[in-house]
Amino acid sequence: MNKEYKRSISLTLIFTIAVCMVLTGTLTYLSTSLTKNIMLDLVNENSFRQVQACSKAIGKWIDSKETLLYEWAIPIKEDGKIDKDDIEILKRRLDYTSNKFVNLFLISKDGIKYDVNDKNENVKFRYFYYKLMNGQKYTSNVEKLDSFLILNMAIPIRSGGKVIGAIGGSLDLKYINEIMEEFKIIYDDSYSYLVDRDGYILLHPDMTMIKENVKIESDRISEEIVVKFKNVLESDMGILEYNFEEVHSRAYFIEIPGANNWKLITKIVTDSLYAPVKEKTDRLLLLATMGIFIIGIVSIIIGRVIAKPILSLSEDVTNKTKELKETREYDKLKTEFFSNISHELKTPLNLIFSTTQLLELYVKKGNGVLEENVLYKHTKILRQNSNRLLRLINNLLDSTKIESGFMKLNLKNMNIVEIVEDITLSTVEYVSSENKEIIFDTDVEEKIMAIDSEKIERILLNLISNGVKYTNPKDTILVKIEDGEKFIRIIVKDTGIGIPHDHKEKIFKRFTQVHSLYNRQKEGSGIGLYIVKSLVDLHKGNIGLESEVNKGSTFIVELPIYTIGEECVLQSKKIPEHEGDTRRDIEFSDIY
Structure with a gap:
């Protein structure tokens, strides 16, 4: 009886332990699987946000250079023509080391290209000349100039509504490399590169890949890449999985704003992306034998430890996105305000000016004598628009007092x-x-x-x-x-x-x-x-x-x-x- 009782107790204990082990393993497996999926989603989301931030930074950099060209074109277009004397203005621009241009040039209406290095040539029959003279901007593929990897960009110069020529420059692309390095996703064997709208690789850490075309099969470009990258060139953004040199990789791609349909592509080896997550979740499975209670506590602690830097990165990107949105809204409000104020100032000033001209005309025609009704009508206009200007100035002054706390x-x-x-x-x-x-x-x-x-x-x-x-x-x-x-x-x-x-x-x-x-x-x-x-x-x-x-x-x-x-x-x-x-x-x- 005692043996039977002991045996029953032992079997019950073994059965209970076995059930607990199975339940523990099942719950732990489900928990770690769920945690793994959540973390992978966060990794994907944050990686893509990092690529978006890098794309915006590159687009902003290119846009700032284009803005410089527009500014430098102002004193030139005032002459209404372009000749070799104007190149002296651009030579002085290269003295400023912060503008990132390694070369500047002007193109006249008759097709003569004036270079700050005095390398003048006739480009009248070149494609970019035709494009510029038709009022379109031009951006070249990547070229090599001395020790520089450069990108040529040019904009038309208009005077009196007509294109009189063009201004352009050669940008040192090492600065784009610096931007991509700043926003680099920290994973083993990960890197970013640029592809233009025709499929040519513009920038790549491996210099031998530059000018390879992802649309054409070659020793470096496999048939799989050609097929899958067709979607990259036709889409604004997305995620692509493919094999490159027999290594399974994941690519996050997005179009760079204002860069002639360029695509920024960030490649990450899939194993490098998932390895940290896999390592932690496997560790949780090994801890299943320690019991439901211990497993639960350890799972929560480790889950928090793993997720904390990712969540922190997600929050940081969200805050930066919010700041960017607020900055854009502020810039838009500022632009609208100055446009509005300009209108509010110009309208009464124009009316006052026109009225004084009319009064002068009446005086000249009437031998210095004005009819009472004419004088009343025009002095009323002068008074109303003077009051309008005074109201605007008072409002601006009062709003400033209110903002500064002096009201x-x-x-x-x-x-x-x-x-x-x-x-x-x-x-x-x-x-x-x-x-x-x-x-x-x-x-x-x-x-x-x-x-x-x-x-x-x-x-x-x-x-x-x-x-x-x-x-x-x-x-x-x-x-x-x-x-x-x-x-x-x-x-x-x-x-x-x-x-x-x-x-x-x-x-x-x-x-x-x-x-x-x-x-x-x-x-x-x-x-x-x-x-x-x-x-x-x-x-x-x-x-x-x-x-x-x-x-x-x-x-x-x-x-x-x-x-x-x-x-x-x-x-x-x-x-x-x-x-x-x-x-x-x-x-x-x-x-x-």
Whole structure:
């Protein structure tokens, strides 16, 4: 009985251990397989992102050289022709060691190529001459110049809308090699190379591979490579697996932006790519005998150790991509802003200039005497456009003050209801002249609180100005005050064109004019609502927007109710009529 019991216990123990071992092995195998797949996906993703970053860097480098050529062409095209004297300008350019050009040249309209090394020749019957004279850029294949591996690039020079010649240079491609080395993926036997759109290898660590064509079978290029690289040349980006010199490899390829359909290809030996992952996952399998609990802990620790540098690399690439996107958005916003400001400055200046010319003409024709109606009409134009310039300058100065923290409030305890009512009523005549109606309403007759009356006037005139600008004839603008327990709400509502839902967050940003995103029917620099929000923020208030396209917009300003440590002013100080008119005229000066 004891033997049978012991035998039963032993069998049960053996069976339990065996089941635990099987379960442990199964769970460990599944766990390591899943971990392996996740890590391989991360390796692939990060390798491809590294190739993308390298491609963008090369494209940016080539684009910067092209930009230099455009800059250097400016003093040349001003002459309207190209001759050998112009080459002296380019000779001085080569004194700057940072430009990466080893040679510069000019091509005249009649086909003479002037070289900074005084190696002049006639290229009139060369393919690149024909291409340049037809207004197209030209990029050559890789060539050898002395000890340099070079790439020739050239752009047409236009004067008066016509091509008068071309400017070009020879780039030392060692700098592209430096970029590829900087972004190199650290694996054994991995390297990057360039292929042009016709399949010719432009750059390669193995110099004997340069000018080999991946579309043509040879001693170095197998039939498999020819077949598989057809997809590389026809696609913008992707991943390719192939055998090169009997070694299974993986290639990540992507088109270089602005480089005449070049492809950057990064080759990694598959075993080198997967070896670190395989080594770690095999180690996890060996630890299966130590039990479910130990295996689980070890798996988590090792998984984290392995994944940490890869995840860190992924996060780093993501951050860099985000920074690049933000930089592009900032550059785009800056470009749009300067274009907008240029328009806003030029338009009133042109009108002022034209009006003064007309006045001079009238004076000459009228023997120095001007009719009253003519004089009034043109002085009105001068005043409105002068106000428009003054408004733009004030807005720019105020936005700078706000950004630098120099904008301050002059708070006084005043009747906000009377202030808002006076400002609104001061615009009635102007709004009526635009065939529109403005209405003031309030549910409280008096509310004493700490405000800066000039800033409140600026806020309200800007919102009313927008209401007048973006409404149609016979539309209505409502200015209303609502009394809350802890705040006063000022509402400016119109029945105009409205604002799309996805643009509501943009209108309070600096230099943004929502309607300029899809038309240019209304004038404005895009600073006004940014200043409005900033002035509301200085009052420790909030501004919101409710809008529907083609039905109108409602701006809601909420200001906290409090007083400062002085005796409350029961009557607000009246703004002199001429000052109120002047401020109104300035604020409404861009409405036509």
